[in-house]
Amino acid sequence: MLAVFAIFCTFSVCVYAENTDTSGSAAESPAAASVPETEGVKSADDLTGKKIGVQLGTTGAILAEDVKDADVQKFNKGADAIMALNQKKIDCVIIDEQTAKAFVSANKNTLAILPDSFADEDYAAVISKDRSDLLKQVNTAIDEIKSSGTLNKIVSSYIPEKESDRGNYHYTQVVSQGEKLIMATNAQFPPYEYYEGGEITGIDVEIGRAIADKLGRVLVIEDMEFDSIIGAVKSGKADIGIAGFTVTEDRAKQISFSNSYANSKQVIIARIKASAVSAAESTVSSDEEEVPTFIDRLYTNFVKDDRWKYLTTGLWNTLQITFFAMVIGVFLGFLLAIIRVAHDKNGRVPVLNVIAKLYITVIRGTPAMVQLLIIYYVIFASVDINKVLVAIIAFGLNSAAYVSEVVRSGIMSIDNGQFEAGKSLGLKFSTTMIHVILPQAFKNILPALGNEFISLLKETSISGYIGLMDLTRGGDIIRSVTYEAFIPLIAVALVYLFLVVLLSAGVSRLERRLKKNER
């Protein structure tokens, strides 16, 4: 316990002073002067009893819990919290300063950052407690990057004092082969980590590259939910987590923090009062601050920076997962069903029957999302495995349980006389099954099977939880950069709808064909 505190104190001591100047007060003070009047929350002292939006797992979320009588609502993404704020579902959002600036600049007319900050924080990388060697190396690397001025250059390129300095420096990795350094992050947190042109970029990413160079390793970035990162680092899925992690005592119990590489503030975003909005609008309207047309919005969401590629890549992954999961589900599902029927009809395979029953009970008794997380973070914890493959396995195993019950009901609906006729001719159970029972059962269960495929396709939308970019996640990424909900969500919904309509049409066509065959 004492040791933890000792570490904790060191973090606070090594606050990176130069950085404060660039990211903090200098850039902020002019803004602070011109904050328009806000509604709901007017200052940091005004939070009591308010509805506060935060991002799940962030420092803001932890600290907001201490606000008296506040209703703290945790969102998966900062962008979702901002959306809720705009829609007046919450009174304010507490979030990291730099992220807040990005959000507010995208919502200039409606949102403002309150001048007084909510809390100060240090950012550090997280490393598993079992890997003190790596921690030591990373700390040395961070110290070197600081003293050489590289860190400062990276930060001031993303958070420039003058807008003209933006993007004037980028750190590219020198080491191109050798051992991998897997960095877990959550690319929904500009300017520290976010998607741009299909790539994850940001301050943390470049710092990660610089650290990897110092270690002589190649940086590999794994994008995942923010609250999954510590788990991934602990389980060995990732070597290091860099995602604007604030040093907190609770986290320090779980994981080791590196020396801090930046500091920031948690600030409060609130809605600008309606009267203040119109005033602000009247003053700015002379500028190019027009309400974007629908075409503009389509352009921003899909065409700009090739953002449509998030949807196509996501769609491709969704299709792959669904297809192969279906194959596994049908194969394993039929097998399970046959085991159960062989037992119920003939009293055979009692042990397999118990296993099959147990399997079906467990799979149907737990949520698919939990299964997916267990397979990725527990079963394949220390294996470097393709996430699409993980999703295929998870959804395939899940679907099999449902398919097996559908198939079983189909088999049981076939008249017992068909089984007896097969028996009386001396046919093996398996021969009767394959040539007589299953073809008839298949025809009967096709509608139910089609239904299961439709559920499966839509269920894959939770793949984002293991950081896999499926269709839904693709839409989420667009949302996180354009700060718009309507267009990306509707687009994603339409694609799913189209796929389901296509799938249903395929199933009914097959149904008609089988009907014609047998009358």
Add this chain to the structure above:
Amino acid sequence: MNADNKKESGEVLIKVENLCKSFGDNVVLNDISIDIHKGEVISVIGPSGCGKSTFIRSLNLLETPTGGRIIFDGEDITDRGCDRRLVREKMGMVFQQFNLFDNLTVKKNIMLAPVKLKLMNKSEAEETTMKLLKNVGLEDKANMYPSQLSGGQKQRVAIARSLAMNPKVMLFDEPTSALDPEMVNEVLNIMNDLAKKGMTMVVVTHEMGFAKGVSNRVIFIDGGKIKEDGTPEEVFSNPNDTRLRDFLKSVLK
């Protein structure tokens, strides 16, 4: 009894010894013993629920006996080590509800077992099938599905399907009971032909005409026991058992 003479005449094909069958507490067959000889055509009659269906279904082990033994062709088929599948290959069975494979054409219904059990190759099976279909007068239905046939036609196909396995005995479980009256005869005629060709047959039936006219032995089962066993003349003209007398009165009205 005259039936004893018969028993001497042919070789015993199926020997049933003290056969018992109960479903839970319900005793359906109670100590049945009978010798079935090669070439015999046996009609099994009795009131409904008497156990005659269970009896015939026990012969090819669709029902597992709870007691006693069945010796078929010299082998104890109730022995645990016996392969029931091989036994059933040699015992044809025709069901009340036909039980044709609904997903297969008439031809494939008949060919499936001989081909899958490698008793014939495809072309042999096809040849046999067409010959059998000709015998039952349905060669033009070869490529139809069961749902396109009448009940009588289905049952004739079912008989042909069993015959394709070249069985040593044919078991008929109320083969005409599910048929419309005008179709009963087309099926009985086929069975008559079969009897004339010397096929050993066990027929559970309500057709007293068939029992009298075609079979050469009639057994009457009541309460899970064989109450009467003899030639049709003995059983029908001179019944000893009072229950048989009541039964015959009710069915021959």
